[in-house]
Amino acid sequence: MSDRTEFRFSGSGGQGLILAGIILADAAAIYENKNAVQTQSYGPEARGGSSKSEVIVSDSPIEYPKATKVDYMVALTQEAFNKYINDIKDDGIVIADKELVTDFSNAKGKLYIIDMVKSAREELGKLLGLNIIALGILVEISGIVSHESIEQALMKRVPKGFEDYNKKALEIGFKLAKEIKNNK
C-alpha cells in the first residue's frame, strides 16, 4: 500500500482533465507494465462544475481505486483547488495555475504557482491543450513514467492532425516542471 503514488487532476468539466488522467494511466499500465487505476468524479452538468481525475500507480495490486493521500495534484480552477486540496500529503506537490487560482489561503503541501495559461496562450496560441501541459508537468516532476511512454500514450488518444500540437503542449509541461525543479 505504501508504494502507491497518487495523482489528481482537478478543475472544471470540459478542461480535458479526465483525458489527462487516462493518458497517464495508459502510459503506466500499458507502456511500463505497472499497476495503474484511473477514476473520475464529476457532477451531472455537461460542462462546468468541479471535476477531478485520479490516477494511482503502484508496484503491487491496487485495491481502493480512489486517491486518499495525494502525492501530486494540479488545480485549474479556484473551486477545484478549494474542494480537492484537503487530502494532499504534507510533502505532496500542488501545481496551481497562476491566472485560474488566486486565493491560496487553504494551501497544503508544497505549492507551486505556474503560469500554464500564459504559456499556452503564448506558445500554442490558444488554451486548448492546457490539460496536456498539466500532464507534462506531473510526469516530469514525479518521474513516474518516461517521456517516451507518455508520448506514446498521448499519441494514441490524440485526433489526427493534432499530434504536433499536443506534443508541443507536453513539452511545455516538461519545461515548466524543470523550472520548478531548478527553483526547488
Added chain:
Amino acid sequence: MTKNIKLMQGNEAIAEGAVIAGCDFFAGYPITPSSEVMEVLSNKLPKIGKAFIQMEDEIAALGAVLGAALGGAKAITASSGPGMSLKQEHIGYASMCEIPCVIVNVMRGGPSTGLPTLPAQGDVMQAKWGTHGDHAIIAITPSSVNESLYETIRAFNLAIKYRTPVLILTDEIIGHMRERVVVPDKNDVDIIDVKLPDVPPEKYNPYNYTSGKVTPLAPMGEGYRYHVTGLIHGETGFPSQRTDVIQNAQNWLMDKIYKNIKDIEKFEEFQTEDAEILIVAYGSTSRSTRQAIMMARSAGIKAGMFRPITIWPFPEEQISNLSKRIRKILVPEMNMGQIIFEVQRNACGSQVYGLNIVNGEPIAPDQIYTKIKEIAGL
C-alpha cells in the same frame, strides 16, 4: 498467442465481453453511468454485422432485446438508476416467458434521479424483487474491470443455459474506472451458443416444467411455432388456469435456478481460513474491504472476506458454513442495509454488523478498518 492487453473502463469491458460472448444485438437508451456500454457497442456491433439500436425509451429497449432474443439473438441492454425502475415490467416478462437476455445495471445513487454520476449499491434488492410476482433471478457483481469482461461472458452463458434474464450488477466505480485488462481470444473462453431444439417442430413444446431440464428456446423463424405470453401458461405456451399447471409453472421458475445453484454460484474467499471476523462484501466495496483486511492483519486482527460474485441466488450455504466457525460478521454496503439481511438469515446466530455509508463516495478502507477494530473490541 500474443496477449491483447488494454487499459479500459469497466463499462467498456462489459461491451468487449459481450462481443466475445457472441452478442448479436444491443438495444438501449443512454443513461449515466452506464452509457459507455452502449457507446462502445454502437461502434463495435455494426462493424461485425450485428445490430445496434437506440430505442425511444428504457422500456422499449428491453422490449427490443426480448424480441431479438426470441428470434435467436444473444441480446443485451444496459441502464442505471431510474432506467432500471422502468425496465422492471419487462424483466418479469422475460422471467415468465423464459427469454434469455443480459441486463447491465451500473448502480448510481437513488431513489429517483438521485446521483447520476456517483456510486451506490442500492439496487441489490431491486435486482431480486424489482418486478412483481415470485421468480428467481441471476445477478452478478463484478469487482474489477477484468472481472466485468469475463463475467459478461458468463452472464450470456447462464442466460442461454437457463433461459433467464441475467443481471450484471456493477456500480459507478467499477463501471467508470480504468484498469489493465487481458482481452481473451474467443477460442480461449467457454461460450454457450443458442441451440435448436432436438425435436422436430410438430413435437416441440417451448416449456417443460417437470423433466428438470431446460428446453432450448426455438428461434422464431426456424419453423417452430409457439405461443409467447406473460400469462401463466402450460408447456405449449398457451395460458392456463389449471391449478396443477400454475403450481408447476411457479415451481419451475424457482427450481431451474435453485436446483442448479452449484453451477450458477461463484464466490471468492480471502484469508478466511483462520479468520475471527468475516467481512461479506461485493462489487467496489470488496476492494476497500481487501485493503482493510490487510490493515487489520498487520495490526494482528484476524479478518477475512467472503465475496459473492454471483449475488443472486444468494450463497446461503457458504455463509451458513462460514458462520459456524466465524462468529462476528461485518457487511459493508453503499446502501442503508440490504445484503446484510440475507447474511443475517443464514448466519446461524453469529453477530452481524452493518457499515452503511451512502454519501456519494465509495466506502474507504479506513472506514472499514475502523469498524473492524470496533468489532474486535480494540
